[in-house]
Amino acid sequence: MNNLQLELILNEKLSPQLVKDYSPNGLQVEGSEKVKRVVTGVTASLALIDKAVELNADAILVHHGYFWKGEPEPIRGMKGKRIRTLIKNDINLFGYHLPLDIHPDLGNNAELARLLGIKVEGGLEGHPQSVAMYGSLDSPISGKEFEERIEKALNRQPLHISPENVDKIISTVGWCTGGGQDYIELAAQKDLDAFISGEISERTTYVAREQDIHYFSAGHHATERYGIKALGEWLQEEHGLDVIFIDIDNPV
Template sequence: MNNLQLEKILNEKLSPQLIKDYSPNGLQVEGGERIKKIVTGVTASQALIDKAVELGADALLVHHGYFWKGEPEPIRGMKGKRIRTLIKHDINLFGYHLPLDIHPELGNNAELARLLEIDVEGGLEGHPQSVAMYGRLKQPVTGVEFAARIDSVLNRKPLHIAPESADKLIETVGWCTGGGQDYIELAAQHGLDAFISGEISERTTYSARELDIHYFSAGHHATERYGIKALGEWLASEHGLDVTFIDIDNPV
């Protein structure tokens, strides 16, 4: 497959033009024209690039790519080494950030809901491009039980901040993978019992306690493994490409 053809397929599936983002979505670093082998992963770190080189990949498809708003523009240091490695080995870099978070079938939010057995009911922001979602569990559980479910599914023990009424059961849940901790107030306004994000801030602890809502910080990396993995599996099944997901673990 041609690299620009692959970009067209990904753009048609993820519709990046519909959402304002903090980085460019699509082909970020151009490599060779022909693509047979694709490596997918969460972040285009040097370790992931080196693995793509080792596997002879023609393309690297990630959730966290390059050229973020506000970052230094010169291609030097760590960023320079990463990009030089890609260019030296003719590896195309494709990055999709918020479009992959919100995709209703393959997105990080959709995949987290599937894994945690949450029935999606809508977007917390009230529109289809909402980056935070809400839904319902089939059966109410305690905060301890839900923390154990997250641990089992993500293989990552979450940080659980219980509300003042710590014995409050959980049936309705809001979530935003990655750095979505500040959506906790919107979740509380919706009357939800719990909220999940990847990252936590110091202020989030007090919000959970005072807003009477369970909060779970499950890891930025851990909550965002599954969208890019699902996207790669879709490319393999629908377009016959050779795709390998590589998990470069990150405790954050």
């Protein structure tokens, strides 16, 4: 497959033009015109690039790519080494950030809901491009039981901040994968029982305690593994590419 054709396929699937993002979505570093093997992963770290080189990949497809708003522009140091390695080995880099978070079928939020048994009911921001979602569980469970469910699904123990009513049962849940902890305010306003995200801030603890909502910090990397993996599997099934998912350990 041609690399620009692959970009067109991904753009048609993820509709990046509908989202205001912090980085460019699509082909970020151009490599070989012909793409047969694609390595997918959460972040375009040097470790992932080296693995793609080892596997003779023609392209890397990630959630966290390059050229973020506000980052230094010079291509030097760590950034330079990554990009030199891509160019030297003729490897394309494709990155999709918010479009992959919010995709209703393959996105990080959709995949997290599937893994945790949450029925999606809508976006916390009240529109289709909302990066935070809400839904309900099939049956109410305790905070401890939900903590254990998250740990089993993501293979990572979440940090659980209980509300002052520690015995509050969970029936409704809001969530935003990655660094979406501040959406807990919207979740509390919507009177949800719990909110899940990847990261936690110092202030999040007090919001959870004082606004009567369970909070689960389940890991930025851990909550965002599954969208890029699902997207790669879709590419392989629908378009016949050889796709290999590589999970580079990241405890954050």
